[in-house]
Amino acid sequence: MISLGGVSKVYEGAYEVHALRDVHLEIEAGEYVAVMGPSGSGKSTLMNIIGCLDRPTSGSYVLDGREVAGLSDDQLAQVRNQVIGFVFQTFNLLARQTALRNVELPMVYRGASPAERRRRALEVLEQVGLADRVHHRPTQLSGGQQQRVAVARALVGQPAFVLADEPTGNLDSRSGQEVMTIFGRLNRAGITILLVTHDERIAAHAKRVIRLMDGRIVSDERNPEPLDPETELQRLVSQPAAGAVASAGAGGGSA
Ligand SMILES: Nc1ncnc2c1ncn2[C@@H]1O[C@H](COP(=O)(O)OP(=O)(O)O)[C@@H](O)[C@H]1O
Ligand SMILES: [Mg+2]
Numbered sequence: 477m478i479s480l481g482g483v484s485k486v487y488e489g490a491y492e493v494h495a496l497r498d499v500h501l502e503i504e505a506g507e508y509v510a511v512m513g514p515s516g517s518g519k520s521t522l523m524n525i526i527g528c529l530d531r532p533t534s535g536s537y538v539l540d541g542r543e544v545a546g547l548s549d550d551q552l553a554q555v556r557n558q559v560i561g562f563v564f565q566t567f568n569l570l571a572r573q574t575a576l577r578n579v580e581l582p583m584v585y586r587g588a589s590p591a592e593r594r595r596r597a598l599e600v601l602e603q604v605g606l607a608d609r610v611h612h613r614p615t616q617l618s619g620g621q622q623q624r625v626a627v628a629r630a631l632v633g634q635p636a637f638v639l640a641d642e643p644t645g646n647l648d649s650r651s652g653q654e655v656m657t658i659f660g661r662l663n664r665a666g667i668t669i670l671l672v673t674h675d676e677r678i679a680a681h682a683k684r685v686i687r688l689m690d691g692r693i694v695s696d697e698r699n700p701e702p703l704d705p706e707t708e709l710q711r712l713v714s715q716p717a718a719g720a721v722a723s724a725g726a727g728g729g730s731a
Contacts, residue, residue: 477637477668478503478526483535485521485691495521496532497691503670505636508663508702510679511672513688519672520641522688526670527639528556540636557586561630565642567622569614575601575625576610579632586633600628604658620651627658637668644678653709656681660705681705 478501485496495518503509511519524530525537528544531552537545544555569578579597588596601610604624614622623643630638638659644652656678663669673679680703687695 477505477540479536479538480526480532481536481538483525483532483537485518485525485530486533494691496525499535499691499693501686501693501696503668505668506663506666508659508669508681508683509671510682510685511670511688512674512676512679512685517688518691519688521691523639523641523670523672527560527562528552557582557633559636561633561635561638563623563626563630563638563640563643565645567614567619567626567646569622569625569629571614574611574613575606575617575628578614578625579629582629582633596632597628600631601625603631604628605654618651619647620654623647623651623655624658627655631662635667637670638662640669640671642672642674644673644675650709650712652678653705653712657705657709677703681708 480499480501483496483499483501484494487493487495499522511522513519521530525532528539528547529552531547532545535545536543539555540559542555544552547555570581573581576594576597579601580593583593583596598607598610601607604627606621606624606628609617609621612621614625617625623646627638627643640659643655643659647655652675659669659671660681669682671678671682679685680699683699683702685695685697685699686693
């Protein structure tokens with residue numbers, strides 16, 4: 477589905493930055509891949525190229541059998557719209573619009589009818605557990621809820637794959653785990669997931685982990701036993717908060 481052949485990316489400026497160097501990568505439909513690596517190693521650059529937000533300086537990128545490295549901006553935007561859903565660390569929601577409107581918006585660009593947009597947006601908002609928050613604005617939602625709106629927005633166009641750049645980076649562990657639970661479900665439904673994370677525990681949900689260093693892939697390993705997101709979520713929910721443990725101990729002592 478995704479095939480990078482000798483992809484390099486050089487940013488020109490006061491001096492050249494070689495963000496990606498000769499990257500070869502094949503990702504099949506239905507995979508669940510985590511990309512890790514230190515800050516500046518090229519993770520976002522890789523995601524942007526795979527997501528058709530940017531082009532390689534050299535090398536080839538074949539997506540679904542089609543060379544996209546040479547496409548025009550308009551053509552890239554079209555590919556993006558048809559097959560890719562994005563989730564970002566900072567949610568990138570429109571602050572003055574309701575959850576429903578935020579999720580409907582990508583469908584406006586696709587020319588769906590108002591009734592169809594509404595039906596589809598409500599459906600994906602329900603999928604991410606926000607059926608009772610559709611008329612809230614981002615400021616009236618928690619970070620975790622905002623990220624779930626962003627996931628719904630990514631899903632509304634029925635993408636073949638979801639690209640997420642540090643989707644849990646701004647979330648507390650429980651909210652992050654709720655997002656991972658949704659990704660797990662999507663992957664089971666056949667959607668390809670590619671996510672960037674700094675967190676080993678988040679990466680451990682993926683079936684494959686790729687590590688970048690200085691713009692090169694330095695390891696690419698299968699994870700034979702990915703974490704089950706529902707089990708992890710249960711563990712977090714049942715774990716009392718640190719403060720609660722302390723007071724329970726004190727209460728036990730005085731009884
Ligand atoms: N638009 C840009 N212009 C110039 N340099 C950039 C740009 N985007 C990223 N870089 C540089 O490319 C390298 C890789 O960046 P990035 O892909 O954002 O890494 P990561 O996401 O792993 O932190 C870094 O050295 C970064 O400073
Ligand atoms: Mg980055």
